[in-house]
Amino acid sequence: MNETSRVYLDNAASTPVDPAVIEAMMPFMVDHFGNPSSLHGSGRKASVAISKARSQVAKLINANPNEIYFTSGGTESNNLALVGYAKMVKRHRPDCNKILISEIEHESILETVSFLEKDLKFNINFIRTTSDGFIDLNSFGNLLSPETCLVSVMLVNNEIGTIQPVQSMINIIKKRQYKTIFHSDGVQALGKIPIDVRQMKLDMLSISSHKINGPKGIGALYIRKGISVEPILYGGGQEMSMRSGTENVYSIVGFGKACEIWKNRLQEANLNIKKLQDYTINRIINEIPESKINGSLQNRVVNNVNFSFKGINGEDLLVKLDEFGIEVSTGSACSSNKKKKESHVLRSLGLPHDEIAGSIRLSLGYQNTKTEMDFAINVLKNVINEFRNLNWSESSQGSDIVTSVP
Numbered sequence: 105m106n107e108t109s110r111v112y113l114d115n116a117a118s119t120p121v122d123p124a125v126i127e128a129m130m131p132f133m134v135d136h137f138g139n140p141s142s143l144h145g146s147g148r149k150a151s152v153a154i155s156k157a158r159s160q161v162a163k164l165i166n167a168n169p170n171e172i173y174f175t176s177g178g179t180e181s182n183n184l185a186l187v188g189y190a191k192m193v194k195r196h197r198p199d200c201n202k203i204l205i206s207e208i209e210h211e212s213i214l215e216t217v218s219f220l221e222k223d224l225k226f227n228i229n230f231i232r233t234t235s236d237g238f239i240d241l242n243s244f245g246n247l248l249s250p251e252t253c254l255v256s257v258m259l260v261n262n263e264i265g266t267i268q269p270v271q272s273m274i275n276i277i278k279k280r281q282y283k284t285i286f287h288s289d290g291v292q293a294l295g296k297i298p299i300d301v302r303q304m305k306l307d308m309l310s311i312s313s314h315k316i317n318g319p320k321g322i323g324a325l326y327i328r329k330g331i332s333v334e335p336i337l338y339g340g341g342q343e344m345s346m347r348s349g350t351e352n353v354y355s356i357v358g359f360g361k362a363c364e365i366w367k368n369r370l371q372e373a374n375l376n377i378k379k380l381q382d383y384t385i386n387r388i389i390n391e392i393p394e395s396k397i398n399g400s401l402q403n404r405v406v407n408n409v410n411f412s413f414k415g416i417n418g419e420d421l422l423v424k425l426d427e428f429g430i431e432v433s434t435g436s437a438c439s440s441n442k443k444k445k446e447s448h449v450l451r452s453l454g455l456p457h458d459e460i461a462g463s464i465r466l467s468l469g470y471q472n473t474k475t476e477m478d479f480a481i482n483v484l485k486n487v488i489n490e491f492r493n494l495n496w497s498e499s500s501q502g503s504d505i506v507t508s509v510p
């Protein structure tokens with residue numbers, strides 16, 4: 105590692121675009137720029153490219169291509185799934201007004217259900233979380249009732265990487281023979297765990313391109329055939345009338361290519377990332393005193409490492425690591441611009457305030473190496489040592505809070 109190199113460990117926030125994805129996208133910016141709704145040759149080329157990408161995306165999750173609707177990303181997919189389904193329920197099943205979500209969902213679910221509660225008068229219930237970061241199935245079973253029209257629980261949590269017992273939840277709904285629809289935010293699961301929407305009997309699944317080495321601003325919602333969802337964007341009727349607006353052709357092509365790549369490398373790549381994850385977790389536990397891993401080590405995706413360090417402020421740590429070229433995150437990237445907002449995920453696990461404030465997330469990617477991890481862990485160790493020494497000397501002068509970077 106030299107002084108100018110950067111170690112990017114924020115792959116749960118976004119990933120570098122794969123060179124093969126860029127190569128696939130380029131012709132649709134330079135040559136085949138036609139509008140896919142146009143009937144001439146350029147338009148038809150763009151339209152054919154979208155169909156190919158739809159099949160590539162469908163393949164990665166074992167869906168039918170006509171069950172894939174392209175959107176602008178995970179946030180829009182979550183909005184379309186929840187608002188689109190809720191609008192349909194209001195019109196056709198007004199007796200079902202209960203929606204269940206977990207306490208550890210992404211903001212794009214939390215803010216959407218808040219809208220549904222305030223403006224469409226739905227009754228929102230939150231499923232409790234266990235201290236190791238999973239949905240409490242007893243809490244779910246107690247909350248689920250015939251009035252529940254929709255359950256939305258993420259497949260993988262973005263902050264602590266825990267893989268949620270979505271399959272068990274779907275089985276409970278089926279066993280009770282309720283007409284409840286199950287949506288899952290699969291943004292952090294795509295490319296990390298095998299997803300088979302058919303086998304799982306998922307009704308809707310949100311996915312996003314930029315978490316799997318594809319371009320930003322593009323994603324998709326899987327809607328199982330037979331499930332009625334109303335659009336939330338109106339216009340020219342693109343995306344089978346589900347999402348109007350001229351398609352983002354080159355990004356759709358890039359997303360398709362990224363899905364094809366990850367379909368082929370999921371198993372092998374994730375074995376390598378898992379080795380790096382184990383190595384990192386073991387070194388931190390063994391070499392940094394008073395460090396605590398957040399979330400279970402079992403049923404955790406291979407790229408997530410989330411630790412709390414006693415006496416340390418996570419934001420100060422992030423800034424200092426950045427000075428050394430190491431890029432990490434505290435909580436989720438999307439909420440990190442809301443200054444001083446405490447992680448609702450770690451709070452839901454019951455962590456005390458100081459452990460929440462002292463947490464950072466390292467999220468590994470396909471491109472990371474052992475050399476990079478060694479560099480990052482060594483710097484992390486030294487910085488934490490320095491902070492603790494400073495904290496110690498400050499507290500001996502009457503202060504117990506780290507407020508400045510040494």
Ligand SMILES: Cc1ncc(COP(=O)(O)O)c(C=O)c1O
Nearest residue numbers: 177178179210262289291292312
């Ligand atoms: C779990 C989860 N859901 C949704 C999103 C939003 O996805 P996008 O950035 O594509 O809007 C994210 C992004 O961080 C996420 O981690």
